[in-house]
Amino acid sequence: MKVCVVRRSYTYFMEQKLANIKNSETLQRKFLTSYRSLVPEKMYYLSTTMIKFAKSRNLDFSMNQDQSDKEVSKAILPANLVVVMTHDLDSKDCYQKADTIADTNKSFDIPSTFNLLTNGSYKLNNLDLDRWHGSGIEIGIHGDSHDLGFYDREPKEIEVRLQRMIRRLEDFSPTSYRHPGLGYSDTLFKVLSENGFKCDSSIASKYLKPRSIYKSHTFDVNPSHIKEIPLSISDDQLFRENRFSDMEALEYVNIVSELIRSEGGVLCMNFHPMFLVKRPNFYEKLCTMLRSKEKVLFKNLRDMYSE
Numbered sequence: 001m002k003v004c005v006v007r008r009s010y011t012y013f014m015e016q017k018l019a020n021i022k023n024s025e026t027l028q029r030k031f032l033t034s035y036r037s038l039v040p041e042k043m044y045y046l047s048t049t050m051i052k053f054a055k056s057r058n059l060d061f062s063m064n065q066d067q068s069d070k071e072v073s074k075a076i077l078p079a080n081l082v083v084v085m086t087h088d089l090d091s092k093d094c095y096q097k098a099d100t101i102a103d104t105n106k107s108f109d110i111p112s113t114f115n116l117l118t119n120g121s122y123k124l125n126n127l128d129l130d131r132w133h134g135s136g137i138e139i140g141i142h143g144d145s146h147d148l149g150f151y152d153r154e155p156k157e158i159e160v161r162l163q164r165m166i167r168r169l170e171d172f173s174p175t176s177y178r179h180p181g182l183g184y185s186d187t188l189f190k191v192l193s194e195n196g197f198k199c200d201s202s203i204a205s206k207y208l209k210p211r212s213i214y215k216s217h218t219f220d221v222n223p224s225h226i227k228e229i230p231l232s233i234s235d236d237q238l239f240r241e242n243r244f245s246d247m248e249a250l251e252y253v254n255i256v257s258e259l260i261r262s263e264g265g266v267l268c269m270n271f272h273p274m275f276l277v278k279r280p281n282f283y284e285k286l287c288t289m290l291r292s293k294e295k296v297l298f299k300n301l302r303d304m305y306s307e
């Protein structure tokens, strides 16, 4: 296994601290949300890409070879690897490209969850929803708009808006949720639970955010008893923050998946259709790689709590 690049990246993800983030995360989210409503969508994505590009320039890939070797060799264990594939449809581009991804998932027999916006920059079409749902895709909720500060709104506002989202998608009984930009709060979990949600995937594991205290294990969020499936891999992380080539990204996912297998966790991933179609070969190669692994169980978010 060629591990040079991923070992450096992995060491970075495990050990480096994002010490240069000065503003509080909540303030940043509120700023970005208000900014998003003022500029065209493509410009918004271009600017957030540039922010992430600038942030990643100062990385110091200090290596701890011994530790990395130990982590990699530990990874070759015969346990099952549980893979949860999700796709957040953030934009019109995502929505328009979703069928391509649905087809790919179907051809690899990989179950998935589409997390939708009910009042975003695309209009939900019931024919699309029926087709996706009919082909086995779970319909989850990603928000009304892509409000990065939703989790921090007044409880009443969270409740009213969430109930509106549920009403729009009531034919599909959504019970899985992911917050835009991975936000969460006790209030949000409480309201989700009171409104029939069973599962959330908005918390980043340590594989996605080095500052996270969470591993890749699922857990109950007390006292709401929402089941949390931490997110460990995203296309944002691979392609916008780390600027991996396709091969580097595949190797990174390969190594992280074996580490997660070794710790008995869940490999939960999120890929936005609009990013995937710009890298036409990557997603098929990723599915091929995951399918070629031994002892892999593919699930969507709902499968994780309905067993």
Ligand SMILES: [Zn+2]
Pocket: 088, 089, 090, 142, 146, 179, 180, 181
């Ligand atoms: Zn999103």
